[in-house]
Amino acid sequence: MAAGRELVVSFGEMLIDFVPTVAGVSLAEAPAFLKAPGGAPANVAIAVSRIGGGAAFVGKLGDDEFGRMLAAILRDNGVDDGGVVFDSGARTALAFVTLRADGEREFMFYRNPSADMLLTADELNVELIKRAAVFHYGSISLIAEPCRTAHLRAMEIAKEAGALLSYDPNLREALWPSREEARTQILSIWDQADIVKVSEVELEFLTGINSVEDDVVMKLWRPTMKLLLVTLGDQGCKYYARDFHGAVPSFKVQQVDTTGAGDAFVGALLRRIVKDPSSLQDEKKLVESIKFANACGAITTTKKGAIPSLPTEAEVLQLIEKA
Numbered sequence: 001m002a003a004g005r006e007l008v009v010s011f012g013e014m015l016i017d018f019v020p021t022v023a024g025v026s027l028a029e030a031p032a033f034l035k036a037p038g039g040a041p042a043n044v045a046i047a048v049s050r051i052g053g054g055a056a057f058v059g060k061l062g063d064d065e066f067g068r069m070l071a072a073i074l075r076d077n078g079v080d081d082g083g084v085v086f087d088s089g090a091r092t093a094l095a096f097v098t099l100r101a102d103g104e105r106e107f108m109f110y111r112n113p114s115a116d117m118l119l120t121a122d123e124l125n126v127e128l129i130k131r132a133a134v135f136h137y138g139s140i141s142l143i144a145e146p147c148r149t150a151h152l153r154a155m156e157i158a159k160e161a162g163a164l165l166s167y168d169p170n171l172r173e174a175l176w177p178s179r180e181e182a183r184t185q186i187l188s189i190w191d192q193a194d195i196v197k198v199s200e201v202e203l204e205f206l207t208g209i210n211s212v213e214d215d216v217v218m219k220l221w222r223p224t225m226k227l228l229l230v231t232l233g234d235q236g237c238k239y240y241a242r243d244f245h246g247a248v249p250s251f252k253v254q255q256v257d258t259t260g261a262g263d264a265f266v267g268a269l270l271r272r273i274v275k276d277p278s279s280l281q282d283e284k285k286l287v288e289s290i291k292f293a294n295a296c297g298a299i300t301t302t303k304k305g306a307i308p309s310l311p312t313e314a315e316v317l318q319l320i321e322k323a
Contacts, residue, residue, distance in 0.1 A: 058129065269293040299319060
């Protein structure tokens, strides 16, 4: 990572989530829906900005009411939207997200195709990507062309300019043609990432083994990685670096909605890493950073919606001090 740079550039999809006004119902049973800005890479960018970091977003939105609203939300939250382009022929993506009684989510997507899928390599803001200390992305942008080629090119540009590459697959099975295609494509760029974060569900999906034991996690480790993380919901997080590994417990909170908790965790951790890159080699510093990220994720679950519930640095520190 180039010295002195602290910008986190997030690449991928930003969309509108429609969330039922009551929890614990199916989409068909929902009496009404609230619209909420979403999309994991955008959530990560806003999470970084909310705790005081520099963040930018690269992606494509529809040239429609929702697309313009989402770009304004990025700007209002201090995220550089210089990498956002608009498509006049495709709509901004929509996702209907049900909150079950236990706070977990189910998804139904409207993207056929949506604007985010149509980003081309020629539309990339190369100068913005080159300024990244960390370039963060998911796997949804790998599903279809031309966005897949744009994604791969953006990774190349960032890597050549000295950025760390951060990957959260953010598995959404419903968007892929098949489970096999999802697994193949998600793993197709695995070896290039410096930092990878998976959930326990994604760990099982990618390894085929229902276990979070070290020998299973190590199937996803690559010698080129600097950090591999497995998030365990309210149980905290396991971490694996080149010279050490361990686990950090989470914080006990009253969960309302888990939407965006993983993105809040990633954003907080990336912010800490760009502030002090030595934390990737120093276990004590890394554990403190993960503790901070766990607190960020925990707070996000205490309110509805991802972006409105992302905490400030003061809120995170307050939870850590109370624990």
